[in-house]
Amino acid sequence: MPDEPEQKSSANPQQPKPAEPVTDDEHQSNIGAGKIVLLVEDDPTSAALVRNLLQNHGYEVTEAGHGKEAWYKMTPDCRPCLIVCDVMMPEMDGFNLYKNLRQNTETEKIPVIIISSRKAMADTFLSMGVDEFMAKPLDTKKFLEAAHTLSERGHILLKEQKSEKSDKPEDQGSTRV
Numbered sequence: 001m002p003d004e005p006e007q008k009s010s011a012n013p014q015q016p017k018p019a020e021p022v023t024d025d026e027h028q029s030n031i032g033a034g035k036i037v038l039l040v041e042d043d044p045t046s047a048a049l050v051r052n053l054l055q056n057h058g059y060e061v062t063e064a065g066h067g068k069e070a071w072y073k074m075t076p077d078c079r080p081c082l083i084v085c086d087v088m089m090p091e092m093d094g095f096n097l098y099k100n101l102r103q104n105t106e107t108e109k110i111p112v113i114i115i116s117s118r119k120a121m122a123d124t125f126l127s128m129g130v131d132e133f134m135a136k137p138l139d140t141k142k143f144l145e146a147a148h149t150l151s152e153r154g155h156i157l158l159k160e161q162k163s164e165k166s167d168k169p170e171d172q173g174s175t176r177v
Contacts, residue, residue, distance in 0.1 A: 032151060033059075036082075038074065040067060041089075053143070066093075071092065071097065080154070112131050113150065115138060131150050
């Protein structure tokens with residue numbers, strides 16, 4: 001008799017694989033609650049992807065299309081706890097924005113994630129002291145882990161700055177950074 005395919009006995013059906021452990025999606029979706037992220041990106045598609053990713057995890061996202069716009073959006077009343085910045089942009093690129101941030105006492109400690117399709121720039125930014133450099137396309141898990149860690153640090157620094165200012169007599173004028 002020719003070989004017939006072996007039939008499985010209906011008395012011993014194949015058991016389904018156990019489900020993966022369920023994660024606390026509600027906790028994951030709120031990791032950024034109360035934290036402002038400034039997203040500096042000139043490409044609308046990239047900006048939408050990063051914005052949606054951050055907003056889906058509870059972050060409030062403020063956007064700028066280039067470094068100069070980002071610089072003017074950072075007022076003492078609206079200070080981000082994290083900046084996510086592209087490199088190649090019009091007006092002011094990410095390199096010059098980063099340098100300006102680090103040269104100003106009001107913004108020097110804000111954590112920065114540089115994102116770029118130019119992977120070769122990683123060494124330059126890392127040697128300058130950038131908190132994180134990530135190549136496009138982003139690894140979303142690593143990006144969210146870095147965003148969470150750095151925004152926590154930025155959030156703490158922001159609280160410390162506000163408490164230091166509240167301990168000092170009121171400034172007579174307001175200054176823009």
